Amino acid sequence: MSMASGGEGPASSQHKHTNRLAKERSPYLLQHAHNPVDWYPWGQEAFQKAKTEDKPIFLSVGYSTCHWCHVMERESFEDEEIGKILSDNFVCIKLDREERPDVDKVYMTFVQATSGGGGWPMSVWLTPDLRPFIGGTYFPPRDHGGRPGFKTVLTRIIEQWQNNRPALESSGERILDALKKGTAITANPGESPPLAPDVANRCFQQLAHSYEEEYGGFRDAPKFPSPVNLMFLMSYWSVNRSTSEGVEALQMAMHTLRMMALGGIHDHVAQGFHRYSTDSSWHVPHFEKMLYDQAQLAVAYITAFQVSGEQFYAEVAKDVLRYVSRDLSDKSGGFYSAEDADSVPVSGGLGKREGAFCVWTTSEVRELLPDVVEGATGAATQADIFIHHYGVKEQGNVAPEQDPHGELQGQNVLIVRYSVELTAARFGITVEKANQLLASARAKMAEVRNTRPRPHLDSKMLASWNGLMLSAYARVGAVLGDEALLERAVQAANFLREHLWDAEHQIILRSCYRGDQMEVQQISPPIPGFLDDYAFIVCGLLDLYEATLQTEWLQWAEELQLRQDVLFWDDQGGGFFCSNPSDGTVLLQLKEDQDGAEPSANSVSASNLLRMSQYTGRQDWLQKSQQLLAAFSDRLTRVPIALPEMVRALMAQHYTLKQVVICGHKDAPDTASLLSAVNSIFLPYKVLMLTDGNPESFLCQRLPVLSSMVQLGGVATAYVCQDFTCSLPVTDPQELRRLLLDGTMDMQTQ
Known part of the structure; x- marks a missing residue:
């Protein structure tokens, strides 16, 4: 044939x-x-x-x-x-x-x-x-x-x-x-979700029990990034700030994020994160890079920046998106799925080796960075400074137990061994000079790496993972006020609507491909989307609305949520099936009950339904969210560590979402100042909306109460509400920030 x-x-x-x-x-x-x-x-x-x-x-x-x-x-x-x-x-x-x-x-x-x-x-x-x-x-x-x-x-x-x-x-x-x-997951009629504080406390205790204190993370080895755990810990802290448990939760999250960013799991030359670490110190990774990891980690790092104000975390979030924009982006606006771990070594030879694209010998570093640094102790070269800072060794810095197949012998995986301050002091140069030299070295090494045989690129574009990446660009762009990132988010949403939304049949398609190879006769028809495709895109669109306040994204989110309900909702037991029950070739109708490398689509849907109910006034979506959480009651009560993202949704139900309503003109400077104040704070249990008082607008049509909210003295005005019972309106960004921070403290008493 x-x-x-x-x-x-x-x-x-x-x-x-x-x-x-x-x-x-x-x-x-x-x-x-x-x-x-x-x-x-x-x-x-x-x-x-x-x-x-x-x-x-x-x-x-x-x-x-x-x-x-x-x-x-x-x-x-x-x-x-x-x-x-x-x-x-x-x-x-x-x-x-x-x-x-x-x-x-x-x-x-x-x-x-x-x-x-x-x-x-x-x-x-x-x-x-x-x-x-x-x-x-x-x-x-x-x-x-x-x-x-x-x-x-x-x-x-x-x-x-x-x-x-x-x-x-x-x-x-x-x-x-x-x-x-x-595998049946179902709620009895009238069953309520479990008590959020109890479940959240148990989830924290289970994570604390598995936490590895020296390098962070939640097991010894192998170690996975587990962004769902980190987002839960920061959310748990946000409502338990004055308790020792809350402080500990935050420390666990921040230390893990810092150690991962310094580790070899983070690609210091070409940005982005590898799949997982084979050791407990985040040093030697499995070199594969997955889109879903980049998306969730960008959100985790920008959240850490909101929490701490430390620029370090914002830089890592931007670093991840630089990698995705450069290496995982299609000109259509979509995002590719992954880069392989294996590639052909520079030295040639038979077959591919894991990590060959990423690792370095000491001689390569010295040959590439030979210049003596003016004023440095002992006439040190740029290579000396780089080798010291990133733990490069003559014999390679990968121990035999980290390399069971012997593919990395004599090679170095870059890992930050010293702070820039210590490196600068070691060589008698300023911190500014050290930063400049290290950045220059990384740029030169990136150029050399680009001449090496590249790993295989999986150019498949999945709806679900593109939804996760849409969230990342929208959230990082909103927090940093970065218009370029927000434009990239809009481009991604347009890609999803143009290439993965079958408007005629009102379904999301699972995937499309670079160039789409339409000239090739295809055996298989396009694959209809699954629950995670709908859930992750709806979440991405809600995040994009909050980042841009363009209601077209809210409208499409509403449309997709309605379709998701029709296709996947279990009328008998609550919650969503992973796939359409009408497909007879799928023998088990499953409901994903684990937040793993990706969050469970039911966990994300529990939050989506709650958020959508706030934007539309639809009580049936609030009830669906409660039914979903009730269906997973047993799992949430016994092993909440399996569903940290769903625990976050349960907490959102308990603490009730705050509505932050800005009355103003979308592009006006005074509106932007208020929005900047909102985006500077980590508020896991809120929805943000903009109204200009037009009763014919999308939001006012669904939430008539918004029509009664007005600007004070003709300037942009913020209302902070719960169940649309609102605090006194404010026009000053700092006053709004204080009001929002006071509100997060109030949650601890609920």
């Missing part, structure tokens, strides 16, 4: 094998388009073949920047013998988990329940009617150290399917039935 693949000309002239994945758009699926495996994408053609030929399905799930997915492809899926075994005995389906998180969640739930672990690549064997009966993750190609290899596993499954099929099917059926019961 020979097919043309996107932009490469006839596949047969370049590749020995080409399969159906060559007509797909997912970068991950295209990576497997030339395997000697008869791959199918997830869809009816594959399902029908399995039924017609009565063959089991082999489902392989991964994503394009997954290190062990690359390893399993090299070892097994590019192996001619294994490829023939797979193609002859199974219907082989390759799935991008980022395109189809609904399918991934179902089978990952099965794998975790049957093997006690999970991860990617995920390997699952299914009956022709899609019911799983065996599952696992990565398999080595051949038997090794008592562990069966992939070929052995395939042979055993073929034998079992031929000789013991009823037992396989029966076992899978029993497990699936148990999962359906075990």
